Amino acid sequence: MADADRGNTLFGEIRRMARTSGAVGGIAARVAGERFLGIKTDKSAHAEDLKAILGGLKGPLMKVAQFLSTIPNALPEEYAEQLASLQANAPPMGWAFVRRRMGTELGPNWEKSFAEFxxxxxxxxxLGQVHRATMHDGTRVACKLQYPDMPSVVEADLRQLRLAMNLYARMDGAIQHEDIYEELAERLREEMDYQREASQMRLYGAMLRDTQSVHVPTPVDQLTTKRLLTMSWLDGRSILTRLSEEPSLEERNAYARALFMAWYVPLYRYGVIHGDPHLGNYQVRPDQGGINLLDFGAIRVFGPKFITGTLTLYEAVRDGDMDKAHHSFELWGFKGITRELMEVLLRWARFLYEPLLQDRVRLIQESDDPAFGRKVAEEVHAGLKRVGGVRPPREFVLMDRAAVGLGSVFLRLRAEVNWHDLYHELVQGYREEDLAARQSAALRDAGVPGAA
Known part of the structure; x- marks a missing residue:
């Protein structure tokens, strides 16, 4: 890298850190002033400011903000509401810049690989932008090209994330964030490797091969590098756009079933979860009822015992069995589980598992109160503070996010489904050793890095 480029990179990172640290630190100070000094502040206005600052950045701090907004009480409510609405709105790279970057990835004659680009x-x-292209055999593809200098951008963002989480932890110790941060940092660093994402895309294609309602792109390996991912193009459009057209209940239910299978076939049969249920990561298909599943950068592979723990906790909630509940939390990796802490954690577990316990067609949430989930989260949060806080294991982070994120989508769909049947269809005949064997073979065949 030339000295001038290094200087520009360093300057950009310092400028970025100054912008984000000033916003985060200033807001944290105002929250602390209200909490400890009784100084009333307009947190909604501060949240709007933070949204404007983060939304203008090109790096993954915006993605992390979206992520944290789905974890109940990881952020103050006003901030969570604003950050949840952030979208990827980075200014696009111009054609001259794209052409040079494509040349860096595929060589000076890269355009000859495509009939059209x-x-x-x-x-x-x-982390990047997508271009449509057509190969010489007529295959339509999507080329996701990473923005320049993303490793330094990610590291700068992670430093700001640690600062923000540490500041909030000093104000509120209900959830100890150390392992949450480590999990987010590892997943974000993995997302920068598009060859890894290609292998994870192959993994999902294999795991969902027999799920007709879910479609996964196919990577084009010879046109993929660490910073360029070429994959088959799938036709689809935003689920929010489709919902604005008031589709029938039958169609909405079909989307809900497809999304349930897209997330939970991999989880209960292979111990793998897609860690980003953001609305931009799936589309509804033109044939109605099916979905396209996209963006395989944030994938979590769980040890088989963790999956056993999810089934054990379901049985514990169903049967009111405290000993079994304690065992399930241990399988998940929670430490120092007291009776009081377990009661608090079970309040959240009952909320999440409740739709699965009733063998009937129903909405995912039957309360007429639109803030019902938030109120449950607040009760759990208050309980955690009362018992001295909790340190969630790393594995819990993406699992909880998927449950909360998908639940919010099912609410938007107003789907009426027998969730009990969907769940039991997937877990029927479960054996930990069978999952372990399927997982090992699937990871190996897909070429996922780190697979045995």
Missing amino acids: GREAAAAAS
């Missing part, structure tokens, strides 16, 4: 970005994301 769209000069304008078809979509933007937090």
Whole structure:
């Protein structure tokens, strides 16, 4: 890297850190002033400011903010509401810049690999942008090209994330964030490796091969590098756009069933979960009822015992068995589980498992109160503070996010489904050793890094 480039990189990182640390630190100070000094502040206005600052950045701090907004009480409510609405809105790279970067990834004659290549970005994301292209055999593909200098951007963002989480932890110790941070940091660093994402895309294609309602792109390995991912193009559009057209209950139920299978077939049969249920990561298909599952950068592989713990906790909630509940939390990796702490954790577990316990067609949430979930989270949060806080294991982070994120989508769909039947269809005949064997073979065949 030339000295001038290093200087520009360093300057950009310092400028970025100054912008984010000033916003985060200032807001944290105002929250602390209200909490400890009784100084009333307009947190909604501060949250709008933070949203504006983070939304203008190109790096993954915006993605982390979206993530944290789905974890109940990881952020103050006003901030969570604003950050949840953040979208990937980075300014696109111009054609001259794209052409140079494509040359860096595929060589000076890269354009000969395609019959057509769209000069304008078809979509933007937090780490890169997508271009439509057509190969010489007529295959339509999507080329996701990473923005420049993302490793230093990610590290700068992670430093700001640690600062923000440490500041909030000093104000509220209900949830100890150390392992949450480590999990987020590892997943974000993995997302920068598009060859890894290609292998994880192959993994999902294999795991969902027999799930007809879910479609997964196929990577084009010869046109994929660490910073360029070429994959088959799937036709689809935003689920929010489709919902605005008031589809029938039958169609909405079909989307709900497809999403349930997309997330939980991999989880209960292979011990793998897609860690980002953000609305931009799936589309509804033109044939109605099916979905496209996209963006395989944030994938979590669980040890078989962790999956056993999820089934054990379901049985504990169903049967009111405290000993079994204690065992399930131990399988998940929680430490120092007292009776009081377990009672608090079970309040959240009952909320999440409740739709699965009733063998009937129903909404995912039957309360007429739109803030019902938030109120349950607040009760759990208050309980955690009362018992001295909890340190969630790393594995819990993406699992909880998937449950909360998908639940919010099912609420939007107003789907009426027998969730009990969907769950039991997947876990029937479960054996830990069978999952372990399927997982090992699937990871190996897909070439996922780190697989045995």
